[in-house]
Amino acid sequence: MTSHGVLSVALYCALLLAVVKPLGGYMARVYQGEARAARRVLGPLERGIYRVLRVDPDERMSWQTYARAALLFDVAGLVVVYVLQRVQGWLPGNPAGLGAVLPHSAFNTAVSFATNTNWQGYGGETTMSSLTQMVGLTVQNFVSAATGMAVLVALVRGFARRASSDELADAHLGSFWVDLVRSTLYILLPLSIVVALLLVSQGVVQTFGANASAALVEATTDVDGHRVTEQVIALGPAASQVAIKQLGTNGGGFFAVNSAHPFENPTPLSSFVELFAILIIPASLPYTFGKLLGDTRQGWALLAAMLVVFVPLLALTVSQEQAGSPALASLPVDQAASALQAGGNMEGKEVRFGIAGSALWATATTAASNGSVNSMHDSYTPLGGLAPMWLMQLGEVVFGGAGSGLYGMLAFAIVAVFVAGLMVGRTPEYLGKKIEAFEMKMAALVILIPPALVLVGTAVACATEAGRRGPSNASAHGFSEILYAFSSAGNNNGSAFAGLAADTPFYDTALAVCMWGARFWLIVPVLAIAGSLAKKKTVPRTAGTLPTHTPLFVAMLVATVVVVGALTFIPALALGPIVEHLLAHGASSARGGA
Amino acid sequence: MNASMPEGVTDARPPPTVVALASRALGMLAVLTLVTGLVYPLLITAAAAIAFPEEAGGSLIVEGGRVAGSRLVGQPFEDPRYFWGRPSATKPVAYNAGASAGSNLGPTSAALHRAAARRVDALRASDPQNAAPVPVDLVTSSASGLDPHITPAAAFYQAARVARARGIDEGRVRELVRAHVEGRTFGVLGEPRVNVLSLNRALDALAAAGSRAPAQPVR
Known part of the structure; x- marks a missing residue:
């Protein structure tokens, strides 16, 4: 790693940690209904929404009702986004005159945005009208993130509920509608407005005008040999969508190449703002969690565990990319870093971001379940691409999605205290609640469903003709393209090794099934844990209680995450990136020897 | 309004039916679409047109x-x-x-x-x-x-x-x-x-x- 690379990484992590406490504390106040300044401005809107929809803000939902509300809300979003894409040709807000999206593609995109995955099987500027991008996709960017945050808050209430004499009354998890509205209005909306305006100032486009057409300085020819003198420049209301796609760990870009597009991410400063926006909410939520429990040390411990996994994988990606592309090793090409160039593996990267700015993004976007890109992961070196893939395969718990990352991590924490309990022969407990068979079963479901979707999906794709037609690269890298796609869909990330031709009926459907399963089969067991914990009495802390805020517990938790992730995925990774690394390495050393 | 009631009383109410939840889900989606899908992008577009017209239009x-x-x-x-x-x-x-x-x-x-x-x-x-x-x-x-x-x-x-x-x-x-x-x-x-x-x-x-x-x- 160059000194500039180290400096970039250190600066990013330091600034990120600096916002954890203020933002995390603010979010805790929002969910407790105590964010006074924000309520003065937006409170009338919040109360107005409740009045219009006749929502009782003090409604006490059981976990089953909470789960039903969340699922029905997301199904409603899915249906609306699907219909919108199918009829966009007849609706206004379509300056480029785009027609209906094909059914399988529209279905995939609807599931993708409703599940906070934001996998893009389509190219934004050539597929979606401005109206679809706004009313369909931007809305889902907000509400799918808000759903994840609401479910997390419900789980925290399950832990925090101190059962009183009247247990039945205390077993509720609050109102899904209130948590949804508060997450959207008080957290996502204000942050999005600030980020969107910062981005416009840097040159991210925000217009409803038609595409521009420019006269080329030097005329050129297209693939068919026709002379081309004009450059059509696609425009649109991008900044408003880009802000929330980053903040809500969504990742679905306005343009096909996402935040690599100069109009979606024009400068190093815009890139830093977007990169920062990826992680601020997932990194601050552990503090919110601690605050809501009344013990912030618990939150810091979870954040520490995330950082312990994140930083080494970040260092691996940055250093691998800086080392350069093996495909160019035998050519007279200068890949060394100097004062005049970043050097390294520049295929699929933009000059303004260079190696550090691209690799940092690739790691952050896959650690969080964001999935936006500012470089093409498919062209990363074998091990440089392995780190992002593995971060997704760990279950999107290292930061992870807004809300969903932390509830996934809490499932791992339950398993970690269970393992610790087995070691010392005590009934495990976490945060004052006994962990019993029911919680363990549900936590196991949360942890095992995503890998099952990823591995079965990859196997089906490799075993069928339709699946094998997808990869654009050959052999081991082709397998990596398939594995990456299912890892991304099965963990609601949404980034891609984009060489995979995924906009086919087979991939659109298979990936949609994975995205759907990974989102909703997880929300149900998570809320079941919350409901069960809410009914339990708090266990008094004794000398035999395992403290869960110590470095020892952080190490236990990291080991649980890494061991599960390694045992599940090393065989598959060995067939893809690891084999490719060995082939590239062997080939270059053979050339060197000859 | 329930805050003033004694603990436990609200649970006597039957849980909402799926139809009731679904209609509320649609209503919520409609309202949030208005706020985040129309008001928010239009607000940003207007602010961008005033503060950064060249940048917003593609530089x-x-x-x-x-x-x-x-x-x-x-x-x-x-x-x-x-x-x-x-x-x-x-x-x-x-x-x-x-x-x-x-x-x-x-x-x-x-x-x-x-x-x-x-x-x-x-x-x-x-x-x-x-x-x-x-x-x-x-x-x-x-x-x-x-x-x-x-x-x-x-x-x-x-x-x-x-x-x-x-x-x-x-x-x-x-x-x-x-x-x-x-x-x-x-x-x-x-x-x-x-x-x-x-x-x-x-x-x-x-x-x-x-x-x-x-x-x-x-x-």
Whole structure:
């Protein structure tokens, strides 16, 4: 790693940690209904929404009702986004005159945005009208993130509920509608407005005008040999969508190449703002969690565990990319870093971001379940691409999605205290609640469903003709393209090794099934844990209680995450990136020897 | 209103039916669509139009009433008289700003090796005296296919060729490149870079100024 690379990484992590406490504390106040300044401005809107929809803000939902509300809300979003894409040709807000999206593609995109995955099987500027991008996709960017945050808050209430004499009354998890509205209005909306305006100032486009057409300085020819003198420049209301796609760990870009597009991410400063926006909410939520429990040390411990996994994988990606592309090793090409160039593996990267700015993004976007890109992961070196893939395969718990990352991590924490309990022969407990068979079963479901979707999906794709037609690269890298796609869909990330031709009926459907399963089969067991914990009495802390805020517990938790992730995925990774690394390495050393 | 009731009383109420929940879900989606899908983007668009009209509209370069390009989007160059940008993987024509795309070629791809080798050959054929290794950004395609920049190394690599093709002093071309180098933001973010379209337009302006008034120094 160059000194500039180290400096970039250190600066990013330091600034990120600096916002954890203020933002995390603010979010805790929002969910407790105590964010006074924000309520003065937006409170009338919040109360107005409740009045219009006749929502009782003090409604006490059981976990089953909470789960039903969340699922029905997301199904409603899915249906609306699907219909919108199918009829966009007849609706206004379509300056480029785009027609209906094909059914399988529209279905995939609807599931993708409703599940906070934001996998893009389509190219934004050539597929979606401005109206679809706004009313369909931007809305889902907000509400799918808000759903994840609401479910997390419900789980925290399950832990925090101190059962009183009247247990039945205390077993509720609050109102899904209130948590949804508060997450959207008080957290996502204000942050999005600030980020969107910062981005416009840097040159991210925000217009409803038609595409521009420019006269080329030097005329050129297209693939068919026709002379081309004009450059059509696609425009649109991008900044408003880009802000929330980053903040809500969504990742679905306005343009096909996402935040690599100069109009979606024009400068190093815009890139830093977007990169920062990826992680601020997932990194601050552990503090919110601690605050809501009344013990912030618990939150810091979870954040520490995330950082312990994140930083080494970040260092691996940055250093691998800086080392350069093996495909160019035998050519007279200068890949060394100097004062005049970043050097390294520049295929699929933009000059303004260079190696550090691209690799940092690739790691952050896959650690969080964001999935936006500012470089093409498919062209990363074998091990440089392995780190992002593995971060997704760990279950999107290292930061992870807004809300969903932390509830996934809490499932791992339950398993970690269970393992610790087995070691010392005590009934495990976490945060004052006994962990019993029911919680363990549900936590196991949360942890095992995503890998099952990823591995079965990859196997089906490799075993069928339709699946094998997808990869654009050959052999081991082709397998990596398939594995990456299912890892991304099965963990609601949404980034891609984009060489995979995924906009086919087979991939659109298979990936949609994975995205759907990974989102909703997880929300149900998570809320079941919350409901069960809410009914339990708090266990008094004794000398035999395992403290869960110590470095020892952080190490236990990291080991649980890494061991599960390694045992599940090393065989598959060995067939893809690891084999490719060995082939590239062997080939270059053979050339060197000859 | 329930807050004033004694604990437990509200649970006597039956849980809402699926139909009731579904209709509430649709209502909630409608209201939040209004707020986040219409009011929010329109608010940002209005604020952008007031505060940053040029940036919001694509940072277009307008010259004599015609759009000559965007400061943020690259254009294809193949003439030795111009600095060349990075290879572009967009279709059906390079630097198609209506359909951005990367090559997505993997790190061990033979196609990537061949494309880079062809590019090295093309660069060397345009400048046979230059035996220096080619800066990597000149042989690799960008992520967007629209990268407006090359590294300073890639610009200096081409300076001698451009100077010879235009019949001007290489020192002046290198000086022009130096004037177009943008450093890191705050000294730490991003990478040093040169905007190819700006640089080439400056070259053309230099030539135009030179032919109009040959005796005048260009300043």
